[in-house]
Amino acid sequence: MHPVSRVLVVSNDAAWQGEVVAGLQRAAGLLDNPYGLCVEGVAGSREAEQRVLADGEVQIVLIDKGLRENGEPQPAVALANHINQLRPELSLYILLQDDDEKLLMEELASHAIDGYFYRDEQDVSGWFRILSAEMGEKAATPFYDRLKQYVAMAKDSWHTPGHSGGDSLKGSPWVGDFYEFVGEEMLRADLSVSVPMLDSLLHPTGVIAEAQRLAAKAFGARKTYFATNGTSTSNKVIFQTLLAPGDKLLLDRNCHKSVHHGVILSGALPVYLDSSVNRHYGIFGPVPKQVIFDAIAANSDARVLILTSCTYDGLRYDLAPIVAAAHAAGIKVIVDEAWYAHARFHHAFRPTALEAGADYVTQSTHKVLSAFSQASMIHVNDPAFDEHLFRENFNMHTSTSPQYNLIASLDVARKQAVTEGYRLLSRALRLAQELRGKINSTGAFRALELDDLLPPEVSGDGVQLDPTKITVDISQSGYSSDELQQALFARFNIQVEKSTFNTITLLLTLGATRSKVSRLFDALLRLAKELRPPRHYHRLPEIPGFSRLACLPRDAFYEAGERLPLLDDDGLPNAALYGRVCCDQIVPYPPGIPVLVPGQVIAAPIIAYLVRLLKTQKSIEMHGLLEETEYCLRVLRPEELAALPSSAWFN
Structure with a gap:
């Protein structure tokens, strides 16, 4: 398969436009054209915008500065800015008459424009070479290319890792099947930091640095860093960069557990914000906007606010006013976008957290784009960013033997996002809408919409839903969520993302296909036809509100404590x-x-909640409880608490 890169030439001057399009097309036939550049003319802004939205293969737009449209004083400027808002990954070039026009464009739309041509020169061969080079930079994968180059050199390995490019596995009667399963290229690419030409993740100056620069441009960040330990580690790195022991931060209690681990490691003083709750489905939503505003007002000494957007279930904050309020109070904003790395590449999902003004964003590139598991990115837009301090903390958490295949997958995932992400996400959105209708047609299952999922306390907060995350109400099917997941897996070869007591969650990504949608619909329809009677579900007990802190989390964690049983x-x-x-x-x-x-x-309602969960929800994992002959909690001894300096802050 060969790529197609469509170039639009936008002009009202039909004769001139025809000459340019024909000239560029001739150049495409005569010159090297590895990215499949093909050229079309469109007559005005409206047609250009329609094509940009409808055609995912549009990669470059050339706009005639002499564009004429009624009621618009600078139509070329307006069009450039609007296309940049719709699809920031597109390359935009302006066709000028003179340098005075260039000065005007630089003043009004420099952030959107990648380059200029002079209209009357019509050096179409030169223009084509520049446009091809532009696509070359966009499609470059500097680290992946260098990794392939090194593997192709077939160097003998006298260094780590011990499998020596797979040679220890190949031909083995005991483990040779692993060699065949993983593949030779994957093993040959599992290399050591002893290979200088592959750069260093801990101190990148070569191909990793270049790959990160391209990622920053793609995602709209000042700086981007690749992480091979997942977003869990990424969150901890940012916490230790921004927070010293005793520094106060505001955090969504619904944050991933890595955020709470980051509180312990940094020694920070957390102010926990209770999430909204959809009690009918056992789904946790965003923190109410007013709760966040009140917390900002009440904690002017806080250094950091961290939120999760979107949530596991696809609920995302209206971030811009929240970020503005935090910044007005001198508070840095971190957004965990683990489930939202795709948002930059389709207008249906934007604005992203970076576009809303967040200072730091972590993304699990592997969750929704085409990177390998554990491959994540850290994006930085903080104008006061201390790169040296960040690097020290990054290196503290990062392996000195990173997996190069993970780094390569980040490089490739970025390339795919900027070149065909819009087209693939458009397909995912169409399939999501189609799948919702098919699910609802079964009569036993129902795809929940925003109004169904939204807890009442955030109904007026501008919360939006990522439509590629489909939560399905199974309450009329007669199945428990565990039974349904098992039936889908064992009978229909389908694995879903997660469940609550009366829902399952489906995740559509760039890899969604109509065939998968058809197979899932067929499975749900067959299950619905079994006509099981609806069942009564035991809801999860309601999680108790946060009680209070008696000392810094770090101080309590590092004490020995004593173990007390959960039950008497x-x-x-x-x-x-x-x-x-x-x-x-x-x-x-x-x-x-x-x-x-x-x-x-520890308050009484908390213990009652844990006991009820253990008795009624057998499928729930209880992380952190000690399980010996009975369940126990590790608690501070009274003398340990009294000796902690931080305990005096909370009295």
Whole structure:
């Protein structure tokens, strides 16, 4: 398959436009054209915008500065800015009459424009070479290309890793099947930091640095860093960069557990903000906007605010006013966009957190784009960014033996996002809409919309839904979520993303296809025809509100503490735990929200909640509880708490 890169020439001057289009097309036939450049003319702004939205193969737009349209004083400027808003990954060139026009364009639209040509020169062969080079830069994968080049050199390995390019596995009667399963190229590309031409993730100056520069441009960041330890580590790196022991931060209690681990590692003082809750479906939503505004006003000494947008279920904040309020108070904003890395590449998902003004954004590139698992990115737009301090913290958490295949996959995922992300996301959106209709037609399953998912306390907060995350109400099917997942897996070879007690969640990505949609619909339709009677679901007990801190989370975590059982001798919630201070993070999964964090005072409703979960929700994992002969919690001894300097802050 060969790529197609469509070039639009936008002009009202039909004769001139015809000459330019014909000349560029001749050049495409005569010159080297590896990216499949083909040229078309469009007559005005409206037609250009329609083509840009409808055709995912449009890569470059040439706009005649002499464009004439009624009621628009500078139609070329307006069109350039609008196309940049719709599809920022496109390359935009302006065709000028003279340098005075260039000065005007630089003043009004320099952020959107990649280059200029002079209209009357009509050096179409030269223009074509520049446009081809532009596509070459966009399509470049500097690290992946260098990795392939090195593997093709077939160097003998006298360095790590121990499998020596797969030679230790190849031909083995015991483990040779692993060589065949993984593949020779993957093993040959699993290399050591002893290979200088592949650059260093810990101190990049070559092809990794170039790949990160291209990623920053693609995602709209000042700086971008590749991470091979997932977004979990990325969050911790940013926390340790921005927060010193005792620094205050505001955080969504619904944040990923890595954020709460980051609180422990940094020694920060957290102010927890309770999330909104859809109790009918057991789904946690954003923190109400007013709660965030009140927290900002009440904590003027806070250094950082961190939010998750979008959530696991696809709910995303109206971030711009929140970021503006935080910045007005001198607070940096971190947004965990683990589930939203694709948003930059289709207007249906934007604005992104960076576009809304966030200072730091972490993304799990592997979750929704085409990178390998654990491959993530950190994007920085903080004008006061301390790169040296960041690098020290980054290197503290990053392996000195990073997996080069992960880095290559980030390079490739960025290339795909900028060259065909719009087309593939448009397909995913169409398939999502189609799948929602098919699910609803079964009669036993229902695809939930924003109004169904939105907790009432955030109904007026401008929260939006990522339509590629489909939450399905299964309550009329007669199946429990565990039974349904097992039936889909065992009978129909379908694995879903997650579930609650009465929902399952489906994730559509760049890899969504109509065939997959058809197979899923067929499976749900067959299950619906079994006509099981609707069942009564035992809802998850409601998570208790946050109690209070008695000391810094870091201080509590690093004490030895003592272990007390969750239940007393009569099998009831152990009252001896009430008022004690927890040392660990206790996280029922799902939903994955900490019920207790280190340093938190244990209240009776919290113990009652944990006990009820253990008795009624057998499929839930309980992270952080000690499981010996019985379930136990690690709590501070009274003398340990009294000796902690930070405990005096909370009295």
